[in-house]
Amino acid sequence: MKFKNIFKKDTSMTTENTLNDEIIDQNTIENNENVSDELDSKIEERVEEISKEEQLSQDLASEKDKFLRLFAEFENYKRRTTKERIELFKTANQEVLLALLPVLDDFDRAMIEINKSEDELLSKGVALIFDKLQTTLFSKGLEQVEVKAGDVFDADFAEAITQIPAPKMKGKIVDVLEKGYKLGDKIIRFPKVVIGQ
Template structure:
């Protein structure tokens, strides 16, 4: 019986060892599977973040490119503004003369220049005498005593016209304010 018990014990030990080995293999397989699931989740998160970052980059560069196209003419337009101012002053002086043909010719050239600049996106900042002064849209050159109490803090005179390109003011109007 002892030999039989010993053989039975050996068989039981072998079965127990085999069961333990199978459990370890199953546990190892589960931990490998969990590890792979975690790695997959990390890589997926990394991919999504990279994709979102790339989409933001594309959107930002597209917006910058559109802005660049809108303001590409800014330097040329800024150089042309004094010429436009000179034309405005010339129109005032020529209109005082009796020469109607000269006035008509200069008016045609003036309108053509203005039309060309407007077609390139230039707009005049609308500001006139009597408007309330706003430092965001005009530059105060000086203050003078207001001609009437109603003109205190308001624009008394526009010295130089202002212009904008799209939504951006490229030259602020220069004004005199009533004090």
């Protein structure tokens, strides 16, 4: 009898343990499911955070790119306007100098005729005025384009008015009819020349 009681107790304990184990297993499964659900929701939140961070990073990179392009455009604009302003200052008095070039031509012709006369005082007086005018204009940036008879004709630096038959001077300047002038690096009037053919 004692043996039966022990066995009954033991069996009831085993059954009780099994039930406890099943309850624990069930709780563990439920806990695991809850943990799994929590992990899934945390993973989804993390993915959303990462995608938001990626989006913000892309937006930031895009804005940086726009800023750098705008900055580069502004720097190019500053350089271009500075260069244009310098060019404008160099050639600001171009119209006035162009208007005075015929006066220089007239002085050249007058000097040739006055030198033919025998009046030395008149020749010296006109020469002084002519030199003063030239000095003043040259101080404002005007330069004469150096072209003379015998030079090879270059259309970039002279304007051919006509051609004359001259076998020995073929492709060369035979005569300079009108002087050319430049202001800085820009030619404002090309020399007019006759070339041989």
